[in-house]
Amino acid sequence: MKFDNIIIGGGLSGLTCGIKLAEQGKKCAIVSSGQSAIHFFSGSFDLLSKVNEEEVTNPLESMKALPDTHPYKRVGLDKIERLTNDALHLLVRSGLNLTGQADRNHFTLTPMGVMKPTWLTLSDFTSFDNKDSFPWKKAVILNFSGFLDFHTLFIKDGLKKFDVQAQIKNVSMKQFEAIRKNPSEMRSTNIAKEFDKENAIDEFAQKANVLSDGFDVVILPAVFGLFNKTIADKLKEKIEKPVLLLPAIPPSVPGIRTQITLRERFQELGGTYLLGDNVEEGVFENGRLLEIRTNNHGDIKFEADQFILASGSFYSKGIVATHDKLYEPIFGLDIEGDSDREKWFDEKIFNDQAFMRYGVKTDQNFRAMMNGEPVENLYVAGSVLGGANPLKEGSGAGISLLTSLHAAEQILK
Amino acid sequence: MKKEIFEPYNVSDNNFEQCVKCTICTVYCPVLEVNPDYPGPKQSGPDGERMRLKDPEFYDEALKLCLNCKRCEVACPSGVKIGDIIQSARIKYSKSKPKLRDMILANTDIVGTMASTFAPIVNTAVALKPVRKVMDSVLKIDHHRMFPKYTGLRFETWYRRYAEKKQQEFDKHVSYFHGCYVNYNFPQQGKDLIKVMNAAGYGVHLLEKEKCCGVALISNGLIKQATKQAKHNVEAFKKSIVDKKMPVISTSSTCIFTIRDEYPHLLGVKNEEIRNDSELATRFLFRLIDEGKLNLVFKKNYKKRIAYHTPCHMEKLGWSIYSTSLLKMIPGVELVQLESQCCGIAGTYGFKKENYQTSQEVGKPLFNQIENSKVDFVATDCETCKWQIEMSTSSKVHHPISILAEAIDVEATMKLWQK
C-alpha cells in the first residue's frame, strides 16, 4: 500500500503532522497501536510554564533561556512564533474552540484549586488573566452523588486563598441511577454519555439553577460533551450563573472530544487512520526507510516517500526502559540519554528526572539517527523526541504541535 | 544499536498485568453505554481476572453480556487482550448451561442442513407470526427477528453441479471457505466470489470438508464441540495450504477472524501453519493489485453511492481498508465511510430475547448514520451485520465482493492476463 507519508502514532503529534500534510494534498496514513495521551488532557495546551524553577509569563521570551538541546531551540526560535500561530490556526480549522496567545500565558484553575499558567485553553474551560484573584466571591461546587473522581474539598480549600466562600452540594438524577449501581462505572465518560443523549441537560440545568441561588458562580466537573460537540455550550446557556468547569480525574471528556475532532478532521481531508495496529519493524536500504510492517497487515507492505515517528514517550511505549536498557522499540534508533543507568532516576520523585528528557536522537532537520547516521526520510516529532521534561516545564502540547509542524514543513519543502 | 525486542513479562496466560488502569477501554465499549448491568471491559477483563485467579467465585455471569466485539482492545493503549480475557473467563468459569435455544442458534450448520432441505416449509414457517410468537415465548428468540431465508439449493451442491469442472481450466488456484451463511442462506455470494476470482485468473475450490468455524458455538458456551470443529478445520486448511499450496480465502470476516485468532487464543487450537494463508478474499485481491499482478477492468455504466460499514471484527483485524480500497477503484463509486460503530447484533447475541433491546440500542447510532447518508446501499463484510442493518434501516446491504462481481467487466479483465 503506497502513501506519500506514513505517520507512526496517532496522538497529538501524529494528528498534527497528518492534518498539516493532508491539507497540503498529501496522501497520508496514520498507524496507531492504541489511544493516546490526549485522553488525559487537562483541557489546556501548554507551551512553556516554567524555566529554571521560575513561572513563565511570556513563553516566547523565556524560551531563550532553554538549553540548546531543547526541541524549541532546535526548531529555531526565529521560527517558533510563526509556528505557534500556525498551530493555533490548524486546531481552529479542525473545529476546536480555543483561547490564548503564545507571548503571554493565561491561567486556568486546576482541580487542586491552584492557578496554573498555560498557552491555549479549550472553550469549555475558563481562562483567567490574573493568578492572584478570582472574579467571584461566592461559589457553589456541584457534584453528582456517587461521583468520586471530582475532589470538591480540594477545590474548596484552594479557593480559600482567594477569599472565596465555597459550598459543596450534590445533585442526584434518575438518569445516573443505573451507572451509580456499579461504583467502578460512575466515571466522567459515562456521565458524559448520559448528557450526550440530550435528555438530562434540561433537568440538570434546572437543578443547578435552584442550587446556585445566592451564589456568583457554579463550579462543575468537566463531564459535558464526549461525542456530542454542542452539549457543553448548551449547558452554559441554560445555567443562569457563570459556569466554571474543572477537570475531573482522567480519562478527560474534553480530551477525548479533542482527539475525536482532530481524527475526524484528518479523515475528512482524505487521511487513512488505522487504530489498534502496531508498527513492528521497517525495511531500510541505503539510509532510507522503504516500508514498514505492521501486526495487522503482515506481508502487505506500507510504503511511503517520507515517514514520521510520533510514537510518544514512555507512557505510549515510543521509548522503552527496562532494568538495564533504554531503547526505541520499532526500529532500534539511536537514543539521546545517559547509558549509565545510575543517572536515570533521582530518588526524590518530584525532582527533575533525567530519564524524562531521554528520547530518539535526530539530526538538525529532525531526521532520526540510526547507528550514527541520519535516516534520509524518517522524521521524528512530539514526545518521542528527547531534550525536554514536558511535565516539569509545562511544554507537552507545545513540543508536540511545534515539532510536528516543523517536521511537516521539512517534508513539504 | 541493535533492535531490542519488547517482551513484556506476564505471569498469566493472557496479559492482564499490562493493564495500567487508564479506563480508556470503558469509553469505547458499546454495551456499557446502553446496559448498566454490564460491568464493562476493565472490570470484566483485567480487574476481574485478578480476582478470579484468587477465587473463581468472583466470576460474574453478567460477562455473557459482552458482545466480543473487541473494540476495547482496539482502543487500549497497553495492548491488553481484554476481549480474550473475558471470553476465556466465560469458558473457564461459567456454570450456566447452554439452553436448547442457544444450541439451536449455535449449530448453524446442522440447523442449516435441516432447514435448507425443507427450505420452502421452514422459510414460510419461521416467517409466520404464530411461529415467531412461539419461538419468542418458548425458545426466547426475539419475535422481531426475521430468520434469514434458507436456500433450497445449497452452495456446495450448486458448486458440485455447475461450477466445479470449470475451475480446472485455470492455472492458479485458491480454496474457498464459504461458511454457513453462504451455504445455507445466500449462495449468491459464493457465486459472486467465483465470478470475481475466475475473472482474476484463479480457479476456486472447496475444502475437503469444511465445518462451521464455530463462532456461535464459542459464544454460546459449547466449547467442546467448537474445539472439535476447529481441529477439523485446521486439518482441512492444512491439506489445501500445506499440501496443495493453495491459500484459503473467505468472504466472511467473522469466520476468518475466528479461525485466525480465536482458535489459538480461546480454544488453544494451534494454527501457525495455516494462519498467514487464511484470509479474506478482499485482502487477497488487494495484494495482487498492489503488487502489480492483477488489473481489474470495470464496466463504464456502473454508478453507485455506497456507504461502508466496518464490522467489529474487521475493526479488530484492521482489514476494512482492503474492502474500501477495492470499492474506491471502481470509477463510478462514490464511497461514504461510516464512522466505525457496532451494529449490535454480534452473531447470535441479538437473536436472544433478553438481548434484543441492548442489541438495538447499541446499533442505533449506526442506523442513524445510515439513514442520513443518502446512499444507494450499504457495503459490509459481515453477514450478521447485513441482517441487522437490513432489519433496522431502510437500506439494503451488499458484500464488497458482490459489488465487484456486479461492477467488473469480466471479459475485459480476463483478456489482460490471457494473452
Ligand SMILES: Cc1cc2nc3c(=O)[nH]c(=O)nc-3n(C[C@H](O)[C@H](O)[C@H](O)COP(=O)(O)OP(=O)(O)OC[C@H]3O[C@@H](n4cnc5c(N)ncnc54)[C@H](O)[C@@H]3O)c2cc1C
Ligand atoms: C497522562 C498525561 C497527561 C498529559 N496532560 C497534558 C496536558 O494537560 N497539557 C499538555 O500540554 N500536555 C500534557 N501531556 C503531555 C503530552 O505528552 C503531550 O501533550 C502530547 O499529548 C504527546 O503527544 P504525542 O503524540 O507525542 O504522544 P502520545 O500521545 O503518547 O501518542 C503516541 C501514540 O503512538 C502510538 N504508538 C506507540 N508505539 C507505536 C507502534 N509501535 N505502532 C503504532 N503506534 C504506536 C501510541 O499508541 C500512541 O497513540 C500529558 C502527558 C501525559 C502522559
Ligand code: SF4
Ligand atoms: S484500556 Fe487497557 S490499560 Fe486501560 S484500563 Fe482498559 S485494559 Fe487497562
Ligand code: SF4
Ligand atoms: S469486547 Fe466489546 S462488548 Fe465486550 S467488553 Fe470489549 S468493547 Fe465491551
